[in-house]
Amino acid sequence: MDSKVGRAVNEVIDAMVERRSCRSFKADMPSEEQLDAVVEAGLYAASGMGRQSAIILKVTDRALRDRLSALNAQVMGAPEGTDPFYGAPAVLVVLAARDVPTHVYDGSLAMGNMLLAADSLGLGSIWIHRAREVFGSEEGRAILAQLGVEGDYEGIGHCAVGFWEGQKPEPPARREGRVFCA
Known part of the structure; x- marks a missing residue:
């Protein structure tokens, strides 16, 4: 399968092919407009039966961002002072309503849209x-309550966002043998 198929013809496919995970962020905060556009993309993600079970916490407050980072590091068993968010100034947290059977998939699609x-x-x-462990904890549930989030939500993921520190890496070669035709 040629990875160039659709490229230069479709910007969405270009974004899918060129997106990389950023592991080194500048301290500069993206603009409110940029963050709102990323959040809106998450809100427009496909969802099972159109239930729109995913919600998004837009975290730009440094104290709350650092608190979530510390909770996340604690869950992963990392040494104190570890920042699982790689220095990203903003974190967009996706949670989804547990009573919706497709909530994990709905939240995952929201995450994918936001990354793109x-x-x-x-x-x-x-x-x-x-995020499931962080927001399943007593402190995580207290954060949700403080933010006025009501209902039974499961954490799906944290989308750490900011400006690249350094160059975006080239895509690694795709592993062969993953497509089967019938």
Whole structure:
């Protein structure tokens, strides 16, 4: 399969092929407009039966961002002071309503849309796991309550967002033997 198929013909496919996970962010905060565009892309993700079970926490407050980073590091068993968000100034957290059977898939699609949207706007991003554990904890539930989030939500992922520090890497070669035709 030629990876160039559709390229230069379709910007969405270009974004899918060129997006990379960013593991080194500048301290500069993206603009409100950029972050809102990324969030909006997440809100327009496909969802099972159109239920729109995913919600997004837009975290730009440094104290809350650092608190979430510390909770995430604790879940992963990392040494104190580790930043699982790689220095990203903003974190967009996706959660989804547990009572919707497709909530994990719905939230995953929202995450995917946001990662692609960030790249299309010239931003770096990375999906950081452990949102389920962070927001399943007493402290995580307290954060949701403080933010006025009501309901039973499961954390799906943290989309760390900011400007690239350094160059975006080239895509690695695609592993062969992953497509079967019938």
